[in-house]
Amino acid sequence: MRSSDAARLESEGLVAVAEADLAALVSPLDRAPAPDPIELRKHERITGRIHGSVPSLPSRFGQFFNDEASLGAALRERRAGLVDELDFVGDRAEMSVTLTWRAPREEPPAASIQTGRDFLEAKSSLGRERREAEDLVARFVDHLAVDQAITRRAICPREGVAAIVAVLIARDGAEALRKEIDTFEQRSSDVTARVYGPLPPYSFAS
Amino acid sequence: MNTTDLRIELDEVRAELARVSAALPERIDIDPDDVERGLAGLVLGLVELLRQVLERQAVRRMEGGTLSDEEIERVGLALMRLERKVRELADHFGLTEEDLKIRLGAAS
Numbered sequence: 497m498r499s500s501d502a503a504r505l506e507s508e509g510l511v512a513v514a515e516a517d518l519a520a521l522v523s524p525l526d527r528a529p530a531p532d533p534i535e536l537r538k539h540e541r542i543t544g545r546i547h548g549s550v551p552s553l554p555s556r557f558g559q560f561f562n563d564e565a566s567l568g569a570a571l572r573e574r575r576a577g578l579v580d581e582l583d584f585v586g587d588r589a590e591m592s593v594t595l596t597w598r599a600p601r602e603e604p605p606a607a608s609i610q611t612g613r614d615f616l617e618a619k620s621s622l623g624r625e626r627r628e629a630e631d632l633v634a635r636f637v638d639h640l641a642v643d644q645a646i647t648r649r650a651i652c653p654r655e656g657v658a659a660i661v662a663v664l665i666a667r668d669g670a671e672a673l674r675k676e677i678d679t680f681e682q683r684s685s686d687v688t689a690r691v692y693g694p695l696p697p698y699s700f701a702s
Numbered sequence: 703m704n705t706t707d708l709r710i711e712l713d714e715v716r717a718e719l720a721r722v723s724a725a726l727p728e729r730i731d732i733d734p735d736d737v738e739r740g741l742a743g744l745v746l747g748l749v750e751l752l753r754q755v756l757e758r759q760a761v762r763r764m765e766g767g768t769l770s771d772e773e774i775e776r777v778g779l780a781l782m783r784l785e786r787k788v789r790e791l792a793d794h795f796g797l798t799e800e801d802l803k804i805r806l807g808a809a810s
Contacts, residue, residue: 609782611775611778611779612774612775612776612777612778612779612780612781612782613771613774613775613778614778615778615779615781615782616757616760616761616764616774616777616778616781617764619757619761620761620764620765623758623761
């Protein structure tokens with residue numbers, strides 16, 4: 497976030513570490529927190545609160561720096577990229593949509609693939625699924641009538657899932673987007689759509 | 703394989719490598735406190751990258767009908783064993799599939 501926004505958000509044990517015009521809000525800890533549900537929820541809540549207050553780039557859970565100097569050095573080194581991302585995201589939030597195949601693809605279990613032909617045919621099948629998912633996402637983004645630049649997509653990220661698509665929206669644009677997604681889902685014989693958000697822009701922060 | 707086929711094949715591999723190289727980061731980030739794992743990630747990532755390039759070529763040629771049954775079996779088996787070996791070594795060094803991608807930029 498911008499340094500000018502950081503100081504007023506120092507609460508819940510958070511400390512602002514500034515480097516020129518950029519700042520990070522951190523929790524002073526001896527070691528990286530364990531990835532247990534309580535800590536994960538705490539991170540999500542704090543990140544949501546910060547993003548709800550000021551334009552900011554969320555950090556992934558568990559990022560740990562040995563001291564303020566090393567965090568400052570990281571901010572200095574990555575300044576240009578962070579400023580670009582912050583400018584790009586602006587005052588927008590992320591909506592995340594998981595598109596799940598209605599008819600699950602039947603992939604042979606890896607252990608059952610014993611011959612070279614089986615192996616290449618399985619890869620060929622995965623390639624076809626990937627191409628279908630890419631076409632589907634292109635239709636989905638067209639349907640939403642949003643600029644490609646404000647989307648991020650993971651194609652076939654796991655079994656049964658065609659894609660996860662993240663879209664940047666104005667903070668008051670969530671309901672309108674949900675309606676468009678509902679319409680797409682109703683018309684699609686290929687996938688169902690589950691919507692999450694508005695969220696801090698996790699998919700748009702490196 | 704005749705000379706024309708070979709030239710087409712080489713052009714495709716070159717194009718694939720050019721596409722992949724555009725995705726590579728300018729710098730490779732190896733943690734100085736964990737050099738062995740970092741180096742393993744880098745080497746395995748490179749091997750995996752090349753394996754994926756070869757796999758895509760093999761699948762394309764199989765779909766295009768330019769591989770004989772014997773070639774499909776031989777190439778497929780070699781790629782399958784290489785994939786399993788990369789995963790086995792990645793497990794050994796505590797590296798996930800994602801670690802290999804992150805270090806080299808996504809190739810898939």
